[in-house]
Amino acid sequence: MKCSRCKAPAAVALPSHHSGFCEECFQIFFTRQVETAIRRQKMFTRDERILVALSGGKDSLTLMLELHLQGYDVTGLHIDLGIPNSSEKARKKVQDFCDLHGLQLQVLEMEKEGLPIPDVKKYVNRPVCAVCGKIKRHHFNRVAREGGFDALATGHNLDDEVARLFANTLRWDNAYLSDQGPVLPASDGFVRKVKPLYRLSEFETANYAFIKGIEIHSDPCPYSSGASFTSHKEIWGELEHRSPGSKFQFYDGFLKRGKPAFAMMEHENGPELLPCRECGSPTSAEGLCGVCRIRHSVQENKAKAEQQG
Amino acid sequence: MIQVQLEPEGRLVELSGTKTVLGMLNRLSLRPTMAIVVRDGKLLTPDRRLYNGDALLVRKVTSAG
Ligand SMILES: [Zn+2]
Ligand SMILES: [Zn+2]
Numbered sequence: 001m002k003c004s005r006c007k008a009p010a011a012v013a014l015p016s017h018h019s020g021f022c023e024e025c026f027q028i029f030f031t032r033q034v035e036t037a038i039r040r041q042k043m044f045t046r047d048e049r050i051l052v053a054l055s056g057g058k059d060s061l062t063l064m065l066e067l068h069l070q071g072y073d074v075t076g077l078h079i080d081l082g083i084p085n086s087s088e089k090a091r092k093k094v095q096d097f098c099d100l101h102g103l104q105l106q107v108l109e110m111e112k113e114g115l116p117i118p119d120v121k122k123y124v125n126r127p128v129c130a131v132c133g134k135i136k137r138h139h140f141n142r143v144a145r146e147g148g149f150d151a152l153a154t155g156h157n158l159d160d161e162v163a164r165l166f167a168n169t170l171r172w173d174n175a176y177l178s179d180q181g182p183v184l185p186a187s188d189g190f191v192r193k194v195k196p197l198y199r200l201s202e203f204e205t206a207n208y209a210f211i212k213g214i215e216i217h218s219d220p221c222p223y224s225s226g227a228s229f230t231s232h233k234e235i236w237g238e239l240e241h242r243s244p245g246s247k248f249q250f251y252d253g254f255l256k257r258g259k260p261a262f263a264m265m266e267h268e269n270g271p272e273l274l275p276c277r278e279c280g281s282p283t284s285a286e287g288l289c290g291v292c293r294i295r296h297s298v299q300e301n302k303a304k305a306e307q308q309g
Numbered sequence: 310m311i312q313v314q315l316e317p318e319g320r321l322v323e324l325s326g327t328k329t330v331l332g333m334l335n336r337l338s339l340r341p342t343m344a345i346v347v348r349d350g351k352l353l354t355p356d357r358r359l360y361n362g363d364a365l366l367v368r369k370v371t372s373a374g
Contacts, residue, residue, distance in 0.1 A: 001354045011352035011353070023352065230371060237340055
């Protein structure tokens with residue numbers, strides 16, 4: 001197979017684009033997809049400051065590097081969850097990566113916030129993945145808001161978005177279907193959220209990460225089975241194989257035709273949001289936001305458990 | 310004989326009688342866009358020929374969670 005641009009031997013075959021690229025031309029293709037996403041969805045401008053959520057996985061590091069190379073003003077934020085063995089590795093990977101490329105990085109330790117995830121798992125009687133996700137989103141938003149950032153960018157790719165949309169569609173979850181997308185505009189106390197990799201598949205980000213020498217191998221979270229999303233991704237992998245381009249068509253069709261319909265159905269009279277008494281984050285609850293409540297209950301249950309010895 | 314380093318499992322697999330990257334992926338039950346294939350630090354497309362003694366890296370791209 002030859003490169004569709006320069007006729008050199010191809011390194012990456014992309015059936016969904018009816019093309020193949022050599023390593024050099026593939027990077028140009030990748031950059032253009034990100035540029036198109038940012039431009040068409042009006043994600044941000046070069047005058048704005050962007051906070052990038054860095055988990056340590058290939059997608060978030062790829063996003064950070066690509067935005068930096070495109071000349072955007074990016075700062076990374078890594079949340080150290082305080083999980084023994086696992087969190088140190090992820091944190092070191094992010095730190096080494098940012099050092100290597102001269103990228104700005106902030107690290108927020110959940111231990112210091114009174115919310116190490118092992119304690120959350122132990123003392124909060126709810127599925128740990130859901131609570132952990134809530135805690136991360138809360139802190140990404142809080143740091144972005146307090147730091148005066150214009151947008152919070154995450155490394156979600158097309159496969160992540162399709163798997164999530166598919167799950168929401170299987171449940172016909174109106175609320176999620178009305179506001180899922182690559183851009184969530186800022187609204188009272190929430191900064192704008194953007195996903196500049198949404199036009200690129202996991203295969204494409206994996207190739208880019210390999211070419212750029214980004215250490216791709218990342219350990220899954222020891223607390224997560226990741227089961228349902230992974231099986232949806234497998235189903236979509238098979239659909240995409242039989243009919244290349246289906247993933248993007250499904251997602252793009254939803255943005256153009258599905259989402260507006262759900263948005264119309266979902267009336268905009270949600271609960272009024274007020275700042276949390278403790279941390280200032282927007283919340284519909286009286287007084288304390290959900291994450292501050294979790295922190296209190298971790299502290300109380302931990303103290304009780306320690307008293308009982 | 311072809312040696313395949315499978316990631317993320319870190320497993321080593323030996324295959325014989327596979328002549329192309331696509332054939333090798335089929336033997337591993339992987340679709341071409343579910344893994345990247347590397348030989349001598351270079352990415353390979355599914356149509357590339359394989360040779361006896363090749364050492365390949367096959368890295369699945371789906372991240373868990
Ligand atoms: Zn080329
Ligand atoms: Zn709060």
